[in-house]
Amino acid sequence: MEYRFSDTTKHFQSSAVRDILKLTQGKSVISFAGGLPAEELFPADAIKAAFQAALSSGTAALQYGLTEGYPLLREALSARLQSKKIRVTADEMLLTTGSQQAIDLLARVYIDPGDVILVQQPTYLAALQVFQAKGATVISVDGDEHGMDLEDAEDKIRRYQPKLLYVCPTFSNPTGYVWSTERRLGLLKLCRQHNVLILEDDPYGELQYGEEDFFPSLFSLDEHPHGSVVIYTGTFSKIAAPALRTGWAIGDPQVIGQMAKAKQAADLHSSSMDQQALYHLLRDFDLNGHVASICKTYEQRMLQMDELLSGLRVDGLKWNRPKGGMFLWMELPENWNAQDLLVEAVAENVAFVPGSPFYANTPKLNTARMNFTHSDSDTMALGFQRLERAMNTYAQSLKPSAIPGQVS
C-alpha cells in the first residue's frame, strides 16, 4: 500500500520532550526533562473516592455527555475561578480533554494556513506543534523575565498583522518567568487596538512559591463589555492529576461556540467519568489545601535545584529562581550546545530538555529547561552528580586537543 497522507502531515514535528522521554523509558535515567508532577503527591485516595462517588449515583458517568462539559463541573469550576477574580458564565466555558485540546481547538477555528501567530520567545513547544501543524507562520517576539517586549510586539503586529498571539504569562513553560502587570496591561491594549486575539495559557498559575503576590490573568484584566480579546485556558493536570485529562477554555461565547463545534468533530466530548469524578473531588475534597501542600514541596525542590546548580562550578552558567511553576531555565556557557551536552548526560543516565525546540525562529543553542517538581531530594542530588560528570566530559571535549609536535 502506498499511503497518501494529507499535506498537513508535512508540518508535523515530533515533540523533543516526548522523544527524550521515550529515550529514557525503561532505563534508570533520572529525568529533569518532562513537565511531570510528582506522583507521590497525587491525591490518590481522594481521587479514588471521587470515582466511587461518581459511580455510586448510577451509571450516568458511563454514558455519553454534553460537548460543552458536565454541567455540575462547569458550575463548580466557574465558582472556583471567581475566587481567582475570573468571572465567567456557563456559555463562556468549554471543558476540554486537557488544555492541550483547547489550544488545538482554538487553532482549528481561528487559523488558516499562512496566518501569522505571534508567540513569546522561548515558548511551549506543544503549542508550536499545534500551530505549525495548522500551517500557520509562527513568529516570535522578544522578551525578558518581566514579559514580552511591547515595542517588539507592536512592531511585529504592524509588520505581520497576526490573527493570534499565544502567551503563557504566569510561570511560563519553559522559563518559569512571570509577567509584570504593566506588561500584561500593555499587551492587552495593543492587541485590542489591532484586533489580535490573545490565547492566554495558564496551566501553572496556581503553583506559586514564596510570595503572597497576586498575578492577575490577562483575562481578568480585560474588563471590556464588547467581546473579550482573551481566550483563557487552564487545566486540572498540574493541581490534581494529568490522567484526568480535563482542561478548559473560557472567553467570548462566539469563539467558545465555534470551539465547541470543532470539539464535536474531534471527540464528541471529554470523558464523562473523569469530569464527574472531578466534580466530586471539587465538592468533597480540599483542593486548595492540596495545592498549598504540593506548592510547599515543589518550592523546596526548586530551592534544592537552585543550590545544586550553584554547586556546579561552571563558568558562565546562569539560571533563574522561579516564583512558581515547574521549570527553571538554564543558560549554559556561550559556546556550549545543549543538544550535545544531552548526549553526554544520557550516557550518564540523566536527562533534561535542550532549549532549541522551544524557539519558533532562531534558537539559542546554549539553553536548557530543567524540571524540578518530579524528583525527590535524593534523586535530584544523584541526578546532579551525574549531570556534573556529563558537564565535565562535555567541557573537556570542547578543549582544543593537543597536536603532537606543537606547543599548545
Ligand SMILES: Cc1ncc(COP(=O)(O)O)c(C=O)c1O
Ligand atoms: C504551557 C502548557 N500548556 C498546556 C499544557 C497541556 O496540559 P494538559 O493538556 O495536561 O492540560 C502544558 C502541559 O505541560 C503546558 O506546559
